[in-house]
Amino acid sequence: MRPTQNTGGTAGTPPHRPDSPDNSPTRQTILRATKWFPWLVLLCGCLVLSLNLGVRQSLGLFIPDMLTDTGWTATTFGLAFAIQNLMWGISAPIAGALADRFGTTRTLIAGAFIYALGLYLMGTSSSPGQLHMTAGVLIGTGVGATSFPVVLAAISRLFSPAKRSFALGLASAGGSVGQFIMAPTSQALNSSMGYVTTLTILAAISMLIIPAAFAMNGKAEAGSPNATPDMGPQGLIAAFHEARKHRGFVLLNAGFFVCGFHIAVIATHLPTFTELCGLPRSVAAEGLALIGLFNIIGTLTAGWAGGKWPKKYALSFVYGMRALVIVIFIFSPKTSETILLFSASMGALWLSTVPLTSGLIAQVFGPRYMATLFGIVMLSHQIGAFFGAWMGGLVFDLTGSFDGVWWASVALGVFAALVHLPIDDKELRKTAAA
Template sequence: MNHLRALRPVLPILIGASLLLTLSMGLRQSIGIFVPPLTQDIGISVGQFTLAVAVQNLAWGLFQPFAGAWADRLGYRRLMLGGALLYIAGLAVLMLAQGFIAVLIGAGIAIGASMAATGPAIAMAVSARPVSPAVRSTVLGIVSAAGSLGAMVAAPLGQVLAQAWDWRVGVAGFVALALAMLPAAWHAGKVDAAPSATPPTTTDKLGARAAARVALRTPAFIVMALAYFVCGMQLVFLTTHLPTYLDLCGMDPMLSAQALGAIGAFNILGSLFFGWAGGRWNKLLLLGVIYFVRSLVLGLYFVAPPTPATTLVFASVMGFLWMGVGPLVAGWLVEAFGLRWQAMLGGIAFVSHQLGSTTGAFGGGLIFDAAGSYDAAWQIGVALGLAAGVVQMAFAFIHQRPQPPRPAPA
């Protein structure tokens, strides 16, 4: 209880980080609902749209390490406010798009770069700094859970507006929601003046390049980052291609929004559970379990034709296993390397995640355009996911759990 009372002064920071995360993730995850009407209206292919999504994920991954380093120089408030403005601009460009180039700039480059300053890595870093180690994993799980609410609002709202008017009105609704990112970033930015609840470590005393070298020479970090590739590939394949897959199978278009909403709803439970579990068990082992079980569920769903019931059950289970990865990765990075460079080191690992995301989005589109189905795409995703889960779990068993870093000498 004393630990929970100690959170009261930092609640504005945690609430701001949660709102920023829920909007940035929820809007991005829901863009896939516009694929069928958008591509037909402006005359581009599904493959071209997924190329824009692939560029988005690649830009996000490439900018993430720099955003983590810039936060130490510029402060989190400036970084997050700039990212929120760029996000709004990207959605506005998408809303006005008349061809592929505008889609590439708006949905691809602008939103991708903005995610580096408003997404999970920054939100987790902001949330970890002002809280004590005793409650840090739980707090990260709570913030991650709150960050899952966006898809529950954005996907149904966008689908209703698109069906009542057209997809441009749906994206306009997204722009209106994104405006709330600005006050959220302002309040989360109060972390710049908040004292750290954790003593500095030896890694905290290093420069950015030296800290990166330490991480890249740590075997546990390398394995975690490589498994992160498969995580990104599976999740972005689903958010990008599930609406199109359901449309091909003759499902009601509203089912796509309901499935994305179910993912967001069960994301809350999964984030809370894995945030709690990460404070008690080996975080790397839990990551391996997520990857392995997620791949099994993915294979079971795609092996048979979908129905509304199986789709919602599938979305619910995947949602439970979705963003629980976030608090586990963020918490392990703090344990292994300290707080100062957490966002940057998380960004370096996230490059691998986003290369996987690019593969899932663009590769899935290429396979669909070439074969007319998603069979090969989901089979590859399942095989790689099972392998990543087994390797991550095996490494967690044989590798000693990282001890909390020692405080640096005065």
């Protein structure tokens, strides 16, 4: 009997030939495309968040001119932005659930249309009620449907746990790039064309979310590549009840409430505060741009740190540093230099909470329903933002100063630094299986 020649196959399996279907040029092309597809989704996610946050964080620059033209009070604008933040929070978990059920692309396209409509109509508002509906309800809904829960969930499903935290940090930094570009651009357009035309231009720019959305066509699947094998057929309702009974999830909601309060106070009222200090309006635009620039460093560092050390300790550090920075700012002379230094310092701590918080949710509960669960935490963030935006205007109208809001921000920062320490960050799916 003639011996069989060994051509590289193992016992019981046919030999692997260079021209076999498994090694065909078509298969190799597919493998290469599959390898790079997560990075394409990450790039498109960065673009979506860049447009989302870049436009949104620039809206406070229009308040001084709108106050002068309309004669409305700071409380009126504070309430409009408070409603916006609240609607952002309400729509975020709904958009997350829709993305988990029907796909990310459809959710982002619908959100982009609502966002653009709200921006266009904000400039034509002729009464406080219209302002609250456009700048508040429509823009808030559009921002919520195109922001972190939907985008970061799509990205987290495509990256392994080892790379996920850094990928989420990169995506969060994408939003900062938009703020760095859009804040001075919006101020320049507003100075030359007025806020009505500028808001129309921003509405058109926000529609660029739509082409980027087509690359993000995934949705939650039980058999997603990075789902742990012991996840089982857990449904959305079961995942929600599991999360709400977890003390760590409750504490994350409490901490993210503080994050929303801080961001809303600064993004909404820094332009008015700067003008109150007798400084040029350009200082506020430069400050917001610096927040975006240094936030790139902060989010990337947070994403990297979250992959090396416990995320809960990193979150405590971020919130504690926020409180310290605000205390130093309160006692500092209010010059252009201190405003810009404060903006840079807060920028480094601005969205560094996002990759850590979202990464902690994915770590504990798995990535399958992250859009919905992070959307719920985002609702808490935006409830905090509601109070930050509204209280800023109210305190200013009552006292002629923002001091009360600054000290409230310090107290909340200390609170958030403490509540993250006892979070149980063990992987719940594996813990349950064990």
